[in-house]
Amino acid sequence: MSAISEKELSDYRNEAAAWFAENTIADPGFMLPLTFMEVGTDQQFEFLREWQNKVYEAGYLGAAWPKAYGGGGLDQKFQTIATEEMAKANGPIMLNAIGLNWAGPLILDMGTEEERNRYIKGILSAEDIWCQGFSEPENGSDLGNAQTKAVRDGDDWVLNGSKIWTTQGNYAKYMILLARTNPDAPNKYAGLSFFLSPMHVDGVETVPIRKLTGEYGFTQTFFTDARIPGDCLMGEEGEGWRVAMRTLEYERGVRGGQPGGYVMRASDPFEIVELARKATRGGKPALEDPVIKDQLIQLMIEARALQLNSKRGHIQPLVQDKPASLALSSKLMATEFMRRLNEFAITLQGQRGAYYVGEPDAYDKGLWQRAYLNSFSATIGGGTSQIQRNIIGEHVLGLPKS
Amino acid sequence: MTKRATIGFSEEQAQLLDVATTFCRDKSPIEKVRSLLEDERGYDEAIWSEMAELGWLAIAVPEEFGGIGLGMAEVVPVVEQMGRTMMAGPFVSTTLAAQAILLAGTDGQKQKHLADLCAGTKATLALSEPHGDWDLGHVECAAERTGDTLKLSGRKTFVENAETADLLLVSVSLDGAPALVVVERSALPEGALRREVVIDETRRSYQVTFDGVEVSTDGLLDPALTSAALTHVDLCASLLLSAEMCGAAASCIDYTVDYLQTRKQFGKKIGSYQALKHPIVDAHVGYEQARSHLYCAAFNFTQQGEGEVATRIAKAQAGDALSFAADRAIQFHGGFGFTHDCDAQLYRRRSLWCENQHGDAAYQRAKLADLLLQ
Numbered sequence: 220m221s222a223i224s225e226k227e228l229s230d231y232r233n234e235a236a237a238w239f240a241e242n243t244i245a246d247p248g249f250m251l252p253l254t255f256m257e258v259g260t261d262q263q264f265e266f267l268r269e270w271q272n273k274v275y276e277a278g279y280l281g282a283a284w285p286k287a288y289g290g291g292g293l294d295q296k297f298q299t300i301a302t303e304e305m306a307k308a309n310g311p312i313m314l315n316a317i318g319l320n321w322a323g324p325l326i327l328d329m330g331t332e333e334e335r336n337r338y339i340k341g342i343l344s345a346e347d348i349w350c351q352g353f354s355e356p357e358n359g360s361d362l363g364n365a366q367t368k369a370v371r372d373g374d375d376w377v378l379n380g381s382k383i384w385t386t387q388g389n390y391a392k393y394m395i396l397l398a399r400t401n402p403d404a405p406n407k408y409a410g411l412s413f414f415l416s417p418m419h420v421d422g423v424e425t426v427p428i429r430k431l432t433g434e435y436g437f438t439q440t441f442f443t444d445a446r447i448p449g450d451c452l453m454g455e456e457g458e459g460w461r462v463a464m465r466t467l468e469y470e471r472g473v474r475g476g477q478p479g480g481y482v483m484r485a486s487d488p489f490e491i492v493e494l495a496r497k498a499t500r501g502g503k504p505a506l507e508d509p510v511i512k513d514q515l516i517q518l519m520i521e522a523r524a525l526q527l528n529s530k531r532g533h534i535q536p537l538v539q540d541k542p543a544s545l546a547l548s549s550k551l552m553a554t555e556f557m558r559r560l561n562e563f564a565i566t567l568q569g570q571r572g573a574y575y576v577g578e579p580d581a582y583d584k585g586l587w588q589r590a591y592l593n594s595f596s597a598t599i600g601g602g603t604s605q606i607q608r609n610i611i612g613e614h615v616l617g618l619p620k621s
Numbered sequence: 622m623t624k625r626a627t628i629g630f631s632e633e634q635a636q637l638l639d640v641a642t643t644f645c646r647d648k649s650p651i652e653k654v655r656s657l658l659e660d661e662r663g664y665d666e667a668i669w670s671e672m673a674e675l676g677w678l679a680i681a682v683p684e685e686f687g688g689i690g691l692g693m694a695e696v697v698p699v700v701e702q703m704g705r706t707m708m709a710g711p712f713v714s715t716t717l718a719a720q721a722i723l724l725a726g727t728d729g730q731k732q733k734h735l736a737d738l739c740a741g742t743k744a745t746l747a748l749s750e751p752h753g754d755w756d757l758g759h760v761e762c763a764a765e766r767t768g769d770t771l772k773l774s775g776r777k778t779f780v781e782n783a784e785t786a787d788l789l790l791v792s793v794s795l796d797g798a799p800a801l802v803v804v805e806r807s808a809l810p811e812g813a814l815r816r817e818v819v820i821d822e823t824r825r826s827y828q829v830t831f832d833g834v835e836v837s838t839d840g841l842l843d844p845a846l847t848s849a850a851l852t853h854v855d856l857c858a859s860l861l862l863s864a865e866m867c868g869a870a871a872s873c874i875d876y877t878v879d880y881l882q883t884r885k886q887f888g889k890k891i892g893s894y895q896a897l898k899h900p901i902v903d904a905h906v907g908y909e910q911a912r913s914h915l916y917c918a919a920f921n922f923t924q925q926g927e928g929e930v931a932t933r934i935a936k937a938q939a940g941d942a943l944s945f946a947a948d949r950a951i952q953f954h955g956g957f958g959f960t961h962d963c964d965a966q967l968y969r970r971r972s973l974w975c976e977n978q979h980g981d982a983a984y985q986r987a988k989l990a991d992l993l994l995q
Contacts, residue, residue, distance in 0.1 A: 512986075512987075516990050519993065521910065523914070523917075524910035524913055524938070527913035527916075528910065534630045545909060608899045609895070612898040612902045
């Protein structure tokens with residue numbers, strides 16, 4: 220491939236910036252989700268589906284995925300630029316998070332030609348929404364202990380059991396599913412298989428879960444003698460754990476290959492500076508309170524550290540001591556930071572911090588309260604912060620298993 | 622400003638990081654550090670000469686004055702590795718004095734001193750005073766001019782390596798404003814130095830009484846540049862203290878992790894207990910953030926505005942990171958952690974020194990609030 224000139228990149232940036240400036244809808248007249256885990260109404264869903272498709276059609280999603288499967292076939296640098304411009308325009312999130320970030324890269328990486336042809340384009344266009352069936356009611360963070368069964372019957376598999384915390388489960392057409400195919404395997408991991416499983420079949424039922432925010436966004440999925448075709452199995456029977464671990468590497472950001480876009484909108488400490496100007500302490504802007512200033516600066520330092528960590532991660536001499544450290548730490552750092560940032564924003568509001576979404580006198584329509592409560596989804600989902608600390612302790616620092 | 626935070630790393634930084642890592646590990650093993658605790662001088666003169674030969678003192682000095690012509694960004698990896706092995710000596714104080722002369726010295730002073738400093742002449746800073754204020758513009762030590770002579774009076778504190786330094790860079794109040802003057806140690810009378818008892822036993826810190834000391838006005842740095850020089854030295858010092866603290870945090874965490882991997886209690890290695898595992902992970906994550914800020918500060922150091930923001934952030938974060946790591950290091954070593962023989966105390970004592978030089982984390986954040994929250 221010939222070298223890409225700076226001019227090509229800057230032209231692309233200008234085009235992308237102009238496109239997002241013209242097409243981004245910041246306020247559709249109803250509350251938009253801040254993360255892909257909060258899509259709770261059909262109105263939100265339809266809006267975001269249309270938005271993702273529009274971005275894809277314009278070429279700003281999947282720009283670096285292979286052309287043969289529906290991508291743009293460009294260098295990754297172009298997608299990075301498009302995503303940056305998307306973020307600058309502060310537009311809505313990309314809806315199909317599981318498809319874009321986990322299922323898609325996995326299929327491109329480990330899937331068959333047939334699977335790539337069948338699934339990739341629908342992921343990018345948001346035609347096919349994906350969900351993830353890893354957690355179970357009794358085995359939240361302990362994925363290896365999954366008990367949902369898949370039993371072979373002729374050419375088909377028959378599923379029985381239940382999955383939980385299925386984000387967008389009620390909208391999904393496919394699920395990446397970890398199920399037990401051999402209860403007698405020599406260890407719990409060896410008995411698992413991985414499926415690209417259809418959701419719209421008899422015997423699959425999703426029940427919405429109401430979250431602490433009052434919204435919806437997750438479901439519990441029940442399988443009752445649900446019959447899926449034999450070719451839904453991904454990889455070999457019994458190697459589900461290996462495939463699931465690969466998927467988690469995408470989820471934890473240790474592996475590249477994602478098609479761009481963003482599925483979580485981060486709160487920004489600079490927005491809290493604005494809040495601190497509005498909120499008052501003793502008749503003056505809270506921003507003049509030295510304690511508040513100190514806390515705010517501390518949060519800005521941390522926000523900046525997150526950006527810098529990801530940049531330092533690419534400078535080999537500065538990560539050679541512990542190469543996996545920054546990638547494995549980033550989920551813990553980012554999610555815990557967002558939780559504390561949102562909490563601080565509520566504290567800042569004084570008595571009015573007790574208002575919630577729907578109260579006309581709430582600062583910023585109660586956004587901070589809602590964002591704080593929702594922030595736990597990220598410090599719990601994908602492995603709790605406590606599990607993340609175990610992973611970092613064991614895999615980065617070499618401590619013995621807990 | 623915060624939104625555009627960037628980081629970069631030069632080929633020279635990479636080479637220096639590599640060389641310094643090996644050098645400091647070989648020359649300053651922990652037995653060596655401990656043997657120097659009781660040493661009057663506090664560092665190894667032979668190793669000092671080797672560092673001079675390696676050219677480390679010349680890194681941030683332009684070639685026209687006998688230097689290598691790189692910048693503070695390239696000094697950072699060297700000091701980081703010195704911090705990692707707790708190597709002591711006048712490297713930082715000499716580097717800082719050269720920076721002050723470079724910025725505010727007259728042509729004559731640059732010609733006279735810089736090549737010597739690059740070659741191994743030792744220097745130190747006499748900027749702090751008994752009032753303990755971190756604002757370097759708060760100067761009570763005085764100088765009076767009579768013809769070509771300056772007559773000094775007052776006391777300076779925390780003057781590192783004053784006993785072995787050849788030159789002292791002293792801030793004085795002259796004609797109602799701060800001024801900087803280069804004083805040869807040989808100009809100090811008998812009894813002018815008193816060694817201070819300081820918390821970091823690897824340091825040699827002195828109180829210097831300047832009453833009656835007379836020097837030529839030739840030693841006076843350009844008065845028009847004094848204020849800029851004080852700011853520059855303050856930021857250079859903060860940057861290098863951040864580097865030192867980051868290095869120390871890395872080895873403090875390694876040291877503690879080693880213990881958690883070997884010590885057994887209740888039949889299990891104590892590192893398997895989450896009550897110890899999780900806080901040491903938090904210490905590690907804090908260190909990683911501090912290191913990113915450090916190299917961001919190094920990369921942006923010469924950028925107007927952004928350099929100061931990045932440096933103050935680095936100092937605040939490195940201080941907090943090392944302080945937490947070293948505090949937990951003592952606790953996690955249990956009863957042994959309470960002894961002088963356990964290295965955890967060396968890190969904790971060093972962190973208390975470094976944090977309290979040139980402004981602690983809260984001080985840096987207050988400065989940052991002025992810069993970022995207008």
